[in-house]
Amino acid sequence: MNQILVVEDEKNISTLICMALSQVGYKCETASDGEIAADMLEKKRYDLILLDVMLPKIDGFELIEYIKDYDIPVIFITAKSDVKDRVKGLNLGADDYITKPFDVSELQARVEAVLRRYSKSVTHFSFDDIEVDTESMIVTKSGEPVDLTIKEFEILLLFLRNKNIALYREMIYEKVWKEPYMGDTRTVDLHIQRLRKKLGIKDKIQSVFKVGYRFVDK
Amino acid sequence: MNQILVVEDEKNISTLICMALSQVGYKCETASDGEIAADMLEKKRYDLILLDVMLPKIDGFELIEYIKDYDIPVIFITAKSDVKDRVKGLNLGADDYITKPFDVSELQARVEAVLRRYSKSVTHFSFDDIEVDTESMIVTKSGEPVDLTIKEFEILLLFLRNKNIALYREMIYEKVWKEPYMGDTRTVDLHIQRLRKKLGIKDKIQSVFKVGYRFVDK
DNA sequence: CATCATTGTATCATATTTGTATCAATATCT
């Protein structure tokens, strides 16, 4: 179930949006200004952000810049007249826009389209003698299937999508567990160990002292 | 799920088309000119092409010629006034046309009609010693009919149309029951169990722990 | 209205995953 964050200072509009989204099966939370939105983004993982460009405190464009780090698609909301803003938003990396006043079904359609587009990513990876198919969720090593649990599978995927980058434990935890990382546990470590063992790759997933882990390739 | 390629240089029109199509369950991608379209066709298989005849670079009619090799149905889009173009398009082998400005529901209807006519939709499946005919809704195992209930039959069909893909419970439920999946029930599991039992396939429908099920073939 | 097939809930048994605890090994720093 997709989590959507609506950043909008006009209460009646945000309510309308949330109703429209929940109708088609999305979970929806609202932030009334950019600061609150930034806080919420730090605490929780969202699948999509609907963002009014006219906001108090931090404005929408600044927030888009900020969101970039999170790799979350953004649909922004502008006034119908404001062509300038629309272009600006798209240039800043937003995925789509919608103009006020908007039609409810149009909103729903755009949200679905963006989410679909976004999730349409690479489905197949391979390295060494290992093949990873994200659609079937099957992983094989020299042709033989390897039984990974979902957590292990998702960690592997995270590595494959972030090769040669040192990933912080905290980051790994939050991406895979989809909940905030509370202090230090050994949970991530343990899963990495199991992953290394099952795939027979000790050297490919390196531990980065005091930081986390790094998947090296090539 | 049918993949449709929309070749249209006017962004607002292609967006409108995509929304209209996604509304009725099609996946939609756009190309802003003929060259891009040709590239996309080389990379991926589409079930239908919606083609504006007025295009920059390669024009629509040239593109129809090119598409011929791929055996994909084409609906082309022309201005209302242009009778000449319509005739030309149909002569070149297009399957239907639609005139601008068009009505959304007309578009949807024509797309469906063409796809039905073309009917890439497979009506017969077989695997192991099992035969599935979707038109008569008859399933046989080594020649002997197997009594499946509608739900079981639809789940089987879903699997056959999504071989080797891990399907989430939620997805299975929503596709078959056509209503939103509220939290966890064991309903899907139970039906899968019955299906496995009736067809005598434990290993072909694998459970993917914490995710759902996967039909493996080949 | 009675019967039957279908569908979904409840329950129990089993299997799998996940996380904590513990100790051993290794890296970092002075």
Place this chain on the structure above:
DNA sequence: AGATATTGATACAAATATGATACAATGATG
């Protein structure tokens, strides 16, 4: 090198998921 912190390895317990079975509710059919 030695102290300390960090990570690896192992075992185990708790939580969670699925399979199997029985049965109740629902809806279709004659």
